[in-house]
Amino acid sequence: MTSLFDLTGKTALVTGSSGGLGLAMARGLAEAGSSIVLNGRNEAKLAPLVDEFAKNSHSASHCAFDVCDEEAIVSAFNRFDETGQHIDILVNNAGIQFRRPMLELESADWRRVIETNLTSAFIIGREAAKRMVKRGSGGKIINIASLASEVARATIAPYGAAKGGMKLLTRSMAAEWAAHDIQANAIGPGYIDTEMNTALTSDSKFDAWVRGRTPSGRWGVPQDLVGTAIFLASPASNYVNGQIIYVDGGLLAVI
Numbered sequence: 196m197t198s199l200f201d202l203t204g205k206t207a208l209v210t211g212s213s214g215g216l217g218l219a220m221a222r223g224l225a226e227a228g229s230s231i232v233l234n235g236r237n238e239a240k241l242a243p244l245v246d247e248f249a250k251n252s253h254s255a256s257h258c259a260f261d262v263c264d265e266e267a268i269v270s271a272f273n274r275f276d277e278t279g280q281h282i283d284i285l286v287n288n289a290g291i292q293f294r295r296p297m298l299e300l301e302s303a304d305w306r307r308v309i310e311t312n313l314t315s316a317f318i319i320g321r322e323a324a325k326r327m328v329k330r331g332s333g334g335k336i337i338n339i340a341s342l343a344s345e346v347a348r349a350t351i352a353p354y355g356a357a358k359g360g361m362k363l364l365t366r367s368m369a370a371e372w373a374a375h376d377i378q379a380n381a382i383g384p385g386y387i388d389t390e391m392n393t394a395l396t397s398d399s400k401f402d403a404w405v406r407g408r409t410p411s412g413r414w415g416v417p418q419d420l421v422g423t424a425i426f427l428a429s430p431a432s433n434y435v436n437g438q439i440i441y442v443d444g445g446l447l448a449v450i
């Protein structure tokens with residue numbers, strides 16, 4: 196019997212996979228059998244990663260584009276079509292943080308965070324889903340949400356607005372595309388030790404707060420997301436749709 200978690204024969208595009216959570220999830224999906232398309236803005240960071248995947252006998256390619264550049268996104272999908280590359284699994288992971296009290300926040304910075312963290316997921320999701328619908332063989336969309344999809348924190352208003360939007364975008368995708376056997380779900384990571392959080396991990400007061408506030412008593416590591424990503428990319432989740440799974444060491448469950 197084929198394993199419920201087997202991704203052999205599938206291709207996954209993971210946005211923002213030049214490092215951090217995206218790269219960990221890309222490696223995990225590859226371990227489960229999927230071919231991977233790595234993405235980020237910088238081709239020079241992606242090319243050596245493709246070699247690393249190949250050394251581990253995993254199939255990978257890269258496609259550099261800025262997730263805020265709609266023209267580049269559409270061209271990338273057109274190139275996938277031309278080369279017969281079908282995206283079966285999309286992980287909308289690329290994201291940025293920008294910390295500033297709202298009274299001092301410029302609207303350009305608000306827009307940049309919303310574009311990168313939310314609008315990109317709609318545009319890339321739409322391009323992927325168009326093709327999934329046309330092929331008629333279903334697909335998986337995994338949006339990377341956040342604790343900020345549920346609760347606010349001072350100085351990260353655009354991030355929270357984007358991640359709150361990601362939750363309802365995920366449900367909208369499920370509502371519109373479930374009939375085409377597309378499952379759209381989200382992962383809400385807790386505090387994970389990546390480059391995005393360097394300012395927080397190196398702040399001893401914040402570090403102590405995270406350890407004290409998180410029932411697991413530690414920061415997450417990127418590998419912590421891999422099992423959930425494989426589950427949501429695999430046939431094991433074929434009747435799971437529009438959900439957010441929080442991978443947060445229990446943080447949201449307690450006060």
Ligand code: NDP
Pocket residue numbers: 210211212213214215216217234235236237240260261262263288289290291311312339340341342383384385386387388389390391392
């Ligand atoms: P990192 O800063 O470590 O990595 C971000 C990735 O996104 C990089 O690969 C970067 O690639 C890419 N990226 C950023 N902007 C763009 C863009 N405009 N176009 C294409 N790629 C882009 O962040 P994390 O790994 O920590 O975060 C990944 C996701 O997880 C984000 O959506 C974040 O909001 C979310 N998240 C993270 C949490 C955490 O604690 N770390 C908690 C909750 C959610 P490059 O610079 O090469 O372009």
